[in-house]
Amino acid sequence: MNDDSILVVTQYFPPETGASQTRWDELSKRWSEEASVTVLTSAPDYPEGEIYDGYDNDWLGHEKRGDVDVYYTKTITSPSGNLIRRSLKFIWFMLISMIVGLRYTSPTVVIATSPQPLTGVSAWVIARVKRATFVFEVRDLWPESILAVSDFDNKLVIWKLKRTVEFLYRRSDHLVVVSQAFVEPIAECGVNRSKIAFHPNGIDLDFYQTEGKDSLVADEIDNEFTISYVGTIGRAHGLSVVLEAAPELEDIQFVIVGDGAERDELEARATDLKNVVFTGRRPKDEVPAILENSDVALVHLKPRKIFETVIPSKLLESMAAELPIILGVQGEAKRILTEAEAGIVMEPGNTEEVAEAARQLRDDPELREEYALSGREYVVDHFNWNTIASEYLATITGGRASAGS
Numbered sequence: 525m526n527d528d529s530i531l532v533v534t535q536y537f538p539p540e541t542g543a544s545q546t547r548w549d550e551l552s553k554r555w556s557e558e559a560s561v562t563v564l565t566s567a568p569d570y571p572e573g574e575i576y577d578g579y580d581n582d583w584l585g586h587e588k589r590g591d592v593d594v595y596y597t598k599t600i601t602s603p604s605g606n607l608i609r610r611s612l613k614f615i616w617f618m619l620i621s622m623i624v625g626l627r628y629t630s631p632t633v634v635i636a637t638s639p640q641p642l643t644g645v646s647a648w649v650i651a652r653v654k655r656a657t658f659v660f661e662v663r664d665l666w667p668e669s670i671l672a673v674s675d676f677d678n679k680l681v682i683w684k685l686k687r688t689v690e691f692l693y694r695r696s697d698h699l700v701v702v703s704q705a706f707v708e709p710i711a712e713c714g715v716n717r718s719k720i721a722f723h724p725n726g727i728d729l730d731f732y733q734t735e736g737k738d739s740l741v742a743d744e745i746d747n748e749f750t751i752s753y754v755g756t757i758g759r760a761h762g763l764s765v766v767l768e769a770a771p772e773l774e775d776i777q778f779v780i781v782g783d784g785a786e787r788d789e790l791e792a793r794a795t796d797l798k799n800v801v802f803t804g805r806r807p808k809d810e811v812p813a814i815l816e817n818s819d820v821a822l823v824h825l826k827p828r829k830i831f832e833t834v835i836p837s838k839l840l841e842s843m844a845a846e847l848p849i850i851l852g853v854q855g856e857a858k859r860i861l862t863e864a865e866a867g868i869v870m871e872p873g874n875t876e877e878v879a880e881a882a883r884q885l886r887d888d889p890e891l892r893e894e895y896a897l898s899g900r901e902y903v904v905d906h907f908n909w910n911t912i913a914s915e916y917l918a919t920i921t922g923g924r925a926s927a928g929s
Contacts, residue, residue: 528559528921531631531656533621533647535614535640537565537594539576541808542756543837544637544663547702547725549589554913556591559921563592564625566599566617571756571784571805573603584624597624603785618642625650633920635700636692637661641685644692651697659920660696662706665830690714698920705833705856723916725837726909732812732844745817749886750777751850752818754811755838757784762826762873764790765852769878770797776882778822781806781814815845819892820867820885824852827872835860840907843899848892850881866899 532552536544552561567585568576575581585596597620602609617640625634625646634656636647644660651658666689690713693699699720701707711717745752757763757780766778767790776799780790783805794800806814815821821842825831832855839857842849849867851857858869868884870877885892 528633529629529631530555530559530561530633530635530920531625531629531647531650532561532563533625533634533636533643533650534563534565535617535643536570537563537568538589539579540568540570541805542570543725544639546808546837547663548637550726550728550909551913551916552592553590554910555917558917561592562629562631563589563594564621564629565594565596566613566621567596569599569601571603571758573601573606573609575601595624595628597621614640614642618646622646622649626653630654631656633657633659635659635661635920637663638666639664641666641689641692644696645688648692648695657697657920658695659698659700660692661700661702662710663702665706665709665833700916700919703833703835703856709833721916721919723912723919724835724907725840726907726912727840727844727903728909729844729904732815732841732846745777745779745814748775748777749820750779750818751820751822751882752779752781752814753822753824753838754781754814754841755836757782757787757790759785760825760828760831761786762824762852764793765824765873765875765878766790766822767794767797767800768875769882770794770800772875772879773882774799776886777801779803779814779818781811811841812845815842815847818847820882821845821847821849822852822878823849823857825872827854831872832856840903843903844907846896846900848885848895849899850878850885852878860902864899864902866895866902 532548534544534548536542538545538549552563555561567581568579581598583598587594600609600613600616602613631654634647634651636644638644648658666685693710693713693715699710700723701720702724704722707720710720753763763786770778778800781803791802823836823839831853835856836853843864843866849861851861851867851869852872861867861869868881870881
């Protein structure tokens with residue numbers, strides 16, 4: 525083990541589920557084999573806004589996840605759809621994580637991951653006081669992301685948020701992006717390209733081998749042709765397209781697994797649709813079995829320019845599970861699916877194209893098999909967590925860049 529002590533400041537972490545939580549669980553446990561790793565996060569309540577069983581909303585809690593030290597700070601509980609409380613939650617975590625990080629940690633490297641971007645302010649202060657390397661990880665572009673999924677239009681707040689993010693870009697020692705499409709917008713802010721490194725989300729390939737795994741949801745999936753959506757049911761995801769397509773596809777079952785700000789509204793609208801099933805949030809351990817019992821995966825986001833830069837984690841998960849995909853995302857995600865030859869790309873929000881893709885895959889089992897095998901092979905070659913973790917660790921510990929652009 526080397527002498528590096530890594531502090532990760534993140535709003536979201538297991539036992540919560542989601543792309544950010546999975547990413548930092550996978551990276552931290554691998555890094556802990558080589559360095560001392562501490563995660564600073566908030567009491568788990570995402571997405572429902574209720575503290576998870578077995579956890580308390582105390583000022584500070586601590587647990588060990590393998591060799592990783594995890595500190596859980598007191599949070600302002602917030603359902604994912606409540607913008608005001610979420611904003612207060614983000615500001616609060618910025619402040620309390622700064623205090624805890626300064627008081628209880630002595631890192632040589634401090635990493636902040638966004639969303640939300642205010643974690644970067646906390647991490648920058650900790651890094652500068654502790655004379656540590658400051659790494660800012662960009663998983664969404666701000667403020668573009670919030671403008672794409674909400675009606676928020678306070679120009680002063682947006683301006684301040686933009687200036688804050690640009691400050692963090694310039695002051696970071698290393699900038700890590702999860703999508704190559706982020707490089708150009710960040711460089712346009714006056715950031716030196718030499719300090720931008722691409723380390724995408726990955727896949728625990730063994731996790732999606734389903735032998736010995738089971739799921740109550742999987743057991744309830746009908747024998748008919750099934751298209752599953754597994755993930756957050758939020759404003760960004762545009763899942764009303766499923767409800768609009770379902771009446772034309774009565775012999776195809778849609779299973780929507782997860783929770784989020786849009787779930788209640790969509791579920792109420794689907795009351796009379798016998799081929800649309802909402803299961804609620806399920807434990808992560810059940811996901812491989814759910815995918816294995818499905819015929820096709822749906823990955824979808826609303827038609828927004830900002831979403832052309834993202835790589836949805838459920839895209840990689842479905843490919844790892846050898847499941848052909850109907851993809852309603854353009855840009856970087858489309859590039860990956862097309863290059864992998866792992867499914868059909870549709871125009872986001874286009875009901876007719878959802879129905880057409882569903883029928884094509886239902887009627888052509890050989891095509892489904894080709895897509896499934898090709899997708900698995902692609903993620904094995906390009907999105908292995910072991911490789912990503914090793915290369916990321918080398919980026920942040922291989923030398924200290926100057927703290928400017």
